[in-house]
Amino acid sequence: MTSIRPTETPSSPALATGALLGTADVDRVAALVHALLEEITDLKTRLAAVEARLDGRPAPEGLAAVQAEAGALIGRVTG
């Protein structure tokens, strides 16, 4: 078992997450960001699945729509 040598230790972090925004703001922004992340992740997964199935065949109906939807959402997040 590795032993610990006494030295100075950092004090507690100065900033608590809840203090960065008001509590109501934290909940609102967190909900927004989480929803957006899940939406994008789902869309990109669907898009990847569709693209993986292409395999040289004509693009299935709806691919362009999914791509456009994903692109718009990612654009909203990444600016």
Place this chain on the structure above:
Amino acid sequence: MTPPEGALAAQSPRSIDAILDWTPDTLPAVATLLGLRRYWMGPVFQALRRDYDAAVGDGPGPATQAEAEPIVQALPSARYFQWLHRHIQDRTWALCRRIARDRAEELAAALSTRPDDLGTLTVDGADLPVEIPAYYTFDYHRQDGGIWRGLEGAAVYLLGARIVHAGRNTDFQLHDQVVGDIPVEAPPRRILDLGCGFGKTTFSLKARWPDAQVTGVDLADPCLRLGRRMASERGLAIDWRQGDMERLTDADGSADLVVITMVLHEMPESAIRAALRECTRVLKPGGRLAMLENRLIGDPFRDTLLKWYSQLIDEPYWEPYRHMDLLGACTEAGLVEAETRSWYLANTGGPEAEADPRRWCTPWGLTLAKKPA
């Protein structure tokens, strides 16, 4: 006779790079985190800058970080900037932790000692008692448990290191670049990489100077195990040793080059000064010390944001380090010709980004010093 499939798999475990690679199920989340990070460094930063400029007005503006900070802190957009940064950090670790846990069994198997292991590995034991300094037990970067308590922490750190530079360090190219920028008069024969972690810089050192004996030293035993396997997979014979850079076990005058990258800002000043004294001791006369670290920009607005940057990701010693007289400390430790050169990661805007107050930048400094010949 063909061996059964299971036996083949047991003989040929996947590489660490393959085990800890992004997969179709994790790639969207990684891409999203990188997108969020760029959004935070781009539009969110620029909005904050506009608010700051409006608050300051047409006057000369604050001349110092201390004068700027209360103005920035009072801006409504500052809270969103801060919150988003911490949120990205916490989401990053959550993702990396999930990946590391999913692959823990395969990773542990891959790290078992193998005949094709290159170099050596020496960790805490009767022959090398190691004491972890208490300051090191703090969970830097908000990574629960740190990187020294177990393999999961080391794997999480490795995954995070690929994300943290906004996607520009996936193959640790930052470390190749900085090692390539270390000036030497002759190829070094013995090199120490202090605070090497899992070997991001150590690999680059051995790749640039393949004939040198390269030793990676770190307090985190799990990172060293990871580093040795990854080095072996890259065909790099490197010696890995658990140890404290304040108390090196190397002989006096035994190294031509000592390198420390992105470590000093996680140490209290007393520990930095002790480490510099050790560097002086182990360097040969005329030997070189090279250190890559953050530095101040000199723009009160962005230096304030970088102070927050460190606080938001739990880097307690970053801000004191940025204001420390490192060159003076080098001189005090017995080194000469100490200088800090501005250093920029490729494709991040370079000096132009630093000179433009409306662009986010992470300023690096490559500090060089020598032991008197």
